[in-house]
Amino acid sequence: MAKTPEFEIPPFRTELENPALVEGAMAHCQPFIAAPEHNTDLGFPGELVDNWEMKAVEKLGDLLNKNRALRVYLDSCVKCGACTDKCHYFIGTGDPKNMPVARQDLLRSVYRRYFTLAGKIAPGLVGAKDMTKDVLDDWYKYFHQCSQCRRCAVFCPYGIDTAEISMAARDIMDHIGLGTKYNNEILGKVHKIGNNLGLPENALINTMEGLEEDVEDETGITVRFPVDKKGADVLLVTPSADFFAEPHVDGLIGYAKVFHQAGINWTVSSHASEAANFAMFIGSYEQMHKVAQRIRQAALDLGVKRVIFGECGHAWRVAYSFLNTLAGPWDFLDPKYPKPQHILEVTYDLIQRGAINLDASANDDKVLTFHDSCNVARATRMGDVEGGQFIIPREVIKASVNKFVDMNPDTTHEKTFCCGGGGGLLTDDLMELRIKGALPRMEALKDVVDNHGVTHMAAICAICKSQFAKVMPYYGFPMDMIVSVHQLVSDAILLGTKE
Amino acid sequence: MSGLTLAYALAFYFAVVVLVVGVAFKIGQFWTTPTPLKIPLMPAPMTRKGVGFRLAREVIYFESLFKSNKWIWIFAVLFHAGLVLVVLRHLRYFTEPVWFWVVLVQPFGIYAGFAMVAGLLGLWARRFVVDRIRYISSLSDHLMLALLTLIGVSGLMMKYVARTDIIALKAFCLGLVRFDLQPLPSDPVLLLHMGLVALLMIVFPFSKLLHVPGVFFSPSRNQVDDAREKRHLAPWAAKLDTQSKI
Structure with a gap:
């Protein structure tokens, strides 16, 4: 009685082995973007604002000063790889950007570029990136492929919680006018x-x-x-x-x-x-x-x-x-x-x-x-x-x-x-x-x-x-x-x- | 006094200042940034003492890493435990007379040097062999391992291949501490070893080596599970309360 959708249901693994990496496997997957009124009901800009690159970096700076977890987690990762096979979305999709550390790095690379000496002087060396449309697109896709379940954090030697990072990224996106229909529409209903x-x-x-x-x-x-x-x-x-x-x-x-x-x-x-x-x-x-x-x-x-x-x-x-x-x-x-x-x-x-x-x-x-x-x-x-x-x-x-x-x-x-x-x-x-x-x-x-x-x-x-x-x-x-x-x-x- | 001695002495003074000031700045930044919410990873200790034990287990035997991946754990323990013993062994260059327990550490320090390098090579190999870790490694991750491995290998070389004038080296080190500079032996391996150590100290506060203070400041591990009993409120968040107080 299994239903048949247009994509493949992942088969049960025999030895619970890790999936092979398939770059871009889930690059087509993103939630519907909120309509302007869904955002404005919550006090966010209706659509992507002019100057959003700068506004996003500004909001990141604001959150860094308000939330110790975000700052410590962005600074502390050593890329040991302990978390890489712990996310259910990685296991189910094989998309390397669904490995918790890779997901975090989508934000960490921007943090490094604008907020660390190494990233300002030698961005290529430390994987620092400018806030560009490509980066924002990846944020929207992959920070909405994280269910903030904290499983990766259990296995991290520093307790780095990807949930905190995906929450920060979503907050930044809302502040530049890029929200999800699902969440923002629902929040509007709660208020009304x-x-x-x-x-x-x-x-x-x-x-x-x-x-x-x-x-x-x-x-x-x-x-x-x-x-x-x-x-x-x-x-x-x-x-x-x-x-x-x-x-x-x-x-x-x-x-x-x-x-x-x-x-x-x-x-x-x-x-x-x-x-x-x-x-x-x-x-x-x-x-x-x-x-x-x-x-x-x-x-x-x-x-x-x-x-x-x-x-x-x-x-x-x-x-x-x-x-x-x-x-x-x-x-x-x-x-x-x-x-x-x-x-x-x-x-x-x-x-x-x-x-x-x-x-x-x-x-x-x-x-x-x-x-x-x-x-x-x-x-x-x-x-x-x-x-x-x-x-x-x-x-x-x-x-x-x-x-x-x-x-x-x-x-x-x-x-x-x-x-x-x-x-x-x-x-x-x-x-x-x-x-x-x-x-x-x-x-x-x-x-x-x-x-x-x-x-x-x-x-x-x-x-x-x-x-x-x-x-x-x-x-x-x-x-x-x-x-x-x-x-x-x-x-x-x-x-x-x-x- | 030669230019070489002066250059290395200045490099070390500079490195110490950068390390101390840089790390102190980051600790200050971590310390003063508020935590708006209680986010301990559960199950979490319900007392401060329990949190102390939890952090101790993380720092001393890498409890979470052990749960996660035995290979990374083995290499990480080899490297970190090795490094601790090696650093303790090096205290003999900076103390006169050498402290009793530093004398005791000496023979273990040698094995530790090999353990440290073995751990580093294991961790480095994983960056090539395991596709997931290859994907997440950037150039700086490789360079950091190269730096540490070279420090370890050059150190071992001075023990087993190209021995240096250890008496003169100790005089130089004590001179640094006492602000009374003494000539540094000019063996290339020693100069490489010391130059790389100075470099490591300088990059420390600007790199992922910040995991050292970071591990103590991670809210998911250092918070007490008492949210229902004690109200936790960040100063910036308290302002929202006064704006909308019911």
């Missing part, structure tokens, strides 16, 4: 309507009412799905895909059942009806700040005591690592709980305390594996021990399902591979890249399917779920093989057994 999908308030309320009816029909129990409920204890901030897309919505039903069963008084907000913060993808602190402030506003308006995030990878990064910075201090929330908290931390804690009952045999038709989402794995934590982000989702799955198998350890935990659609690349105009970039994860999945009878893969990220549902059929897996962790909880939870 409150979520990435442009789902207005009344549609949100209708959807949530519909879910309430569905669950009642199915279980005979009234599980509430409140919107804008003042005085609720908990504000749930979740990716908008959870409101209707499959398999995301099954996860949302799972959260609601958990809250119901634990007697937690919760609500979502129509003002902040989106956990995602795509401003991270475009590397704009200012935009990220603005998007994050919605959540603070919603929490204050509704008078909640806790903020809990749904299953979403980069959103959890922004929530866990950045929210205190961007929209804190959160001193008006209940100090007994982490600020903010992940839904899995909540569910895990309830399971530990025996506050909810799960019957794992409800999922006996399934054998599960778990895809560690890149942002959760390498940029956040859950719980109060190092590595809790690996333990807690697995423990919740194991409490909900009897049969669980982990994939090849070189592809899980902090070494996990990106799904291939992260970092603002989850758009149909990049389908070839997304399919090829999924190769390493698909190989690891194939292994546990063939050898351990795995039937389903759980994920805790809206982008992972959408990406896998779309690309798995190209590799011969059914699209409904990808499930939310809370979908498993939803199936296993025994409603009405606790009061």
Whole structure:
């Protein structure tokens, strides 16, 4: 049942060998350029400005003074090659510019030319380059073939994080009027309507009412799905895909059942009806700040005591690592709980305390594996021990399902591979890249399917779920093989057994 | 005093000044540039002490490189560990009487010289043999390896092929330290060795050798995992807060 697109699906490798270098293999691949209004809505110039070469260099100088990571990473690389075979896009495409160091060098060569003595005196010697149209074209293509998953950084002796460099490059491009349609249009919707999908308030309320009816029909129990409920204890901030897309919505039903069963008084907000913060993808602190402030506003308006995030990878990064910075201090929330908290931390804690009952045999038709989402794995934590982000989702799955198998350890935990659609690349105009970039994860999945009878893969990220549902059929897996962790909880939870 | 002695003495004083001032400037730049966000690579230590251990593991045995690629790791350890011992061994030229532990290091320093050159040749070979690394290597990467290899080989040559007047050399080195210049032996291998070392010191602050201070300033490795507990805010970012405070 594999689909046939106009490019070749990379074959599964037998020995996980590195691909042969094919220069320019992905030089034709780039996302749609933003229309002027997508850029101007965010305060960026509509189109490539006059004098963009100079403006780009100026913006790079600005970022160098604002971000230590960028400066240290541009100065410290020794070209040792440790990262060269670690990127899923390189593995899937063989394009040498998808090797992390080569991708970084697209920006580093310009940094050297304008900001280092060696690059000013002897550009040819140190690989320094002028800011030209060719360089800009390469930036636009290859900084949009990075999903900012940080896998390369794990293997770098200096922790050089290509994500930081691609974020800087995208920020520079936005500042000279070269943005992507996908990301900038979505950010505009967040500012105007409150979520990435442009789902207005009344549609949100209708959807949530519909879910309430569905669950009642199915279980005979009234599980509430409140919107804008003042005085609720908990504000749930979740990716908008959870409101209707499959398999995301099954996860949302799972959260609601958990809250119901634990007697937690919760609500979502129509003002902040989106956990995602795509401003991270475009590397704009200012935009990220603005998007994050919605959540603070919603929490204050509704008078909640806790903020809990749904299953979403980069959103959890922004929530866990950045929210205190961007929209804190959160001193008006209940100090007994982490600020903010992940839904899995909540569910895990309830399971530990025996506050909810799960019957794992409800999922006996399934054998599960778990895809560690890149942002959760390498940029956040859950719980109060190092590595809790690996333990807690697995423990919740194991409490909900009897049969669980982990994939090849070189592809899980902090070494996990990106799904291939992260970092603002989850758009149909990049389908070839997304399919090829999924190769390493698909190989690891194939292994546990063939050898351990795995039937389903759980994920805790809206982008992972959408990406896998779309690309798995190209590799011969059914699209409904990808499930939310809370979908498993939803199936296993025994409603009405606790009061 | 010969012109040669004076030229080398001045070159070394110049090199030391460039190295110290240049590296101090870069460290100052790294130090004063703010970190707008918490970006530790997880799982990350939850205490400062834990971060100290993490950095120590990176600096002492190249933990991440070990995870990444065993060949690069072996060559890198051979070179760096060799270099450390060789540098310690050279302290005997600058101290009188020679410190006790520097005496102990002497025999190991010789093996270390070979290890260092072997490591460099291994790393250099990879730049030709492995197509991925060939692709990312620029001329300066080759020249840096050539410089270091020549320093190592010329040093070993003075031990095994063309020995130099070590007593006179030590007098010259001590003279440099004491600002009382003594004649430098004019053996070509020694002059090459010392000239290249001075050159290495001069290019240090302008090259990828900045990975030496850089490894300590990498936010992905030196930050504590405490974002939910402690609010982290860069001064320039704090201004955005006051503009839009809810």
